[in-house]
Amino acid sequence: MSEVTLPAIGTPSARPAPKGLTGRLIHEKPLGAFGGAVFLLFLVCGVFAEIIAPYGLNETNMAARLLPPSAEHLFGTDHLGRDVLSRVLIGAQLSMIVGACAAALATLVSIVLGVASGYFGGRIDMLIQRFVDAWMIFPDLLLLIAVISVVGPGMTEIIIVLGLLYGIAGSRIVRGAVIAVRENAHTHAARSMGATALHILLRHILPNIMPVVIVLFTTRVGAAILTEAGLSFLGLGVPPPAPTWGGMLSGTGRTYMYLGPWLALAPGLSLTLVVYAINVYGDALRDLLDPRMRGASGFRGAR
């Protein structure tokens, strides 16, 4: 028998071998990579805030009140002579903790609700979806204000409430992804081979919805940081003297801004920069990981 020449499967193309996700990010989405780098910078600042901060968090110095930015105090000092840079750094830490923990909790809640709704379908789906419908008619900030007014302000409270809030809203996105995967051939095959529901969920559904989950998590970090800042601004966030970015822009500090306008700059600029960074990073990640979600605009559109 003559030898059959098999067509080469997966002939290496002229293009360079596909790099890892980070490589693709830098190569294809430079703005997204920039966002990721900025976010990483803030994360490092947050983790090592106590070490980097040039002055103590509540170190008051009445001789150095309301000093404009200088070499000694890069972002100036406030009405109690506290170094604004040091406080902004600790503020980064608080923001990062709230953002990461709330987003993690939210993602977990979204997965549980979304999978229950999408995989089991039927009456459970119907019930959960009507609940999500009702939940989503209330503005995030209003729900937060109301619940915080009952449970009292505090970091843990905010993380839990934000986590539940975004978790319930985000479950719809997970549900959509689960429904898409549920009808895949490999899921049907597993089911016909007698695999248990748990096995199918863990081995076939979850790994396939991971891109959606990762994108969901990323966008929620930014949303949580922004919302916490808004709450702290209204005096319902992490209570003082913790230097949250939102808190630094409100309360007694506001009256001194007219004498020291730099007080209004650093916290707001940090907040905008970090949320911008997460948004562009999240957008880039979504485009790379899950092209189907393209067009949903930022965390607000993804709701």
Add this chain to the structure above:
Amino acid sequence: MQAFVTRRLLALVPTLVFASLIVFVSMRLIPGDVIDLMLAQNDLSTDHDRAAIEAALGLDQPMHVQYFRWIGGVLEGDLGRSLWQNTPVTEQLAATLPITFELGFLALIVALTVALPIGVYSALKQDTLGDYAARSFSLVMLAIPSFWLGTLVMVFPSVWWRWSPALEYTPFFEDPLNNLAHMIVPAVLLGLSLSAVTMRMTRTMMLEVLRQDYIRTARAKGLNEPLVVVRHALRNGLIPVVTLIGLQAPLLIGGAVILEQIFVVPGMGLLLLEAVFQRDYPVISGVFLVVGFGVLVINLLVDLSYGWLDPKVRHQ
């Protein structure tokens, strides 16, 4: 169309039931604590006060009785009385709702006048410098918190030019000019933050529509470009943008709460914040009901207009 409307209305029923449960449960999560806080805040500490407050709130009844009593009152238009001012909640809502509505309406106008032209321009000049500038602007607007922008507007003009935005509210029908002079700054800020998403959506939709065959046909038969863009493309591209306005209603109200506080606009947001700090629960649940109902109505109107604009939706 009639069947479509009926179906939409019926679908609202379970949502309304769940929404009322959410308001009810979130308000009565830890009733014991609430009363302790109320007592501590007002230097009332005798047992008699405690029992009186419990009875006034109806907290001495079992949960389901409380719920049905409350929902019964709501259906009759009775939202209870403010715990501190003792005025009916409906009265307070009637006084503040139009103000917030005005703010939201002005903000929407600002958002559309900014977002639509820039979104269309961005789509027509895809991947040019102008497009990049517009998209960057929208990304930055998405990230800037409105309370920071509000703070900057308060502080810097005052420091540089000794000018600060008006902070005194005058009712519109008393003195429209003074009213607008006060409202315009928060409305522009709120509108700008809304315009970011609308701009992105307009751009995406226009890009999609401009690639359709009928646009090519319109151009091929020699129609001039403005006519193609406005009459043919924009009309179809705007349909999803209409939906977006509905989706943004909660965002609009959330933003209004913060901006009303900064610019001392005596609307529903300010009412809510004062109620929260005083722990005035009937007022808080009243605001919630109105907001929830308002968002539902807006979404319903958007759904219906969508069905009217796009026959495909009607027959799904």
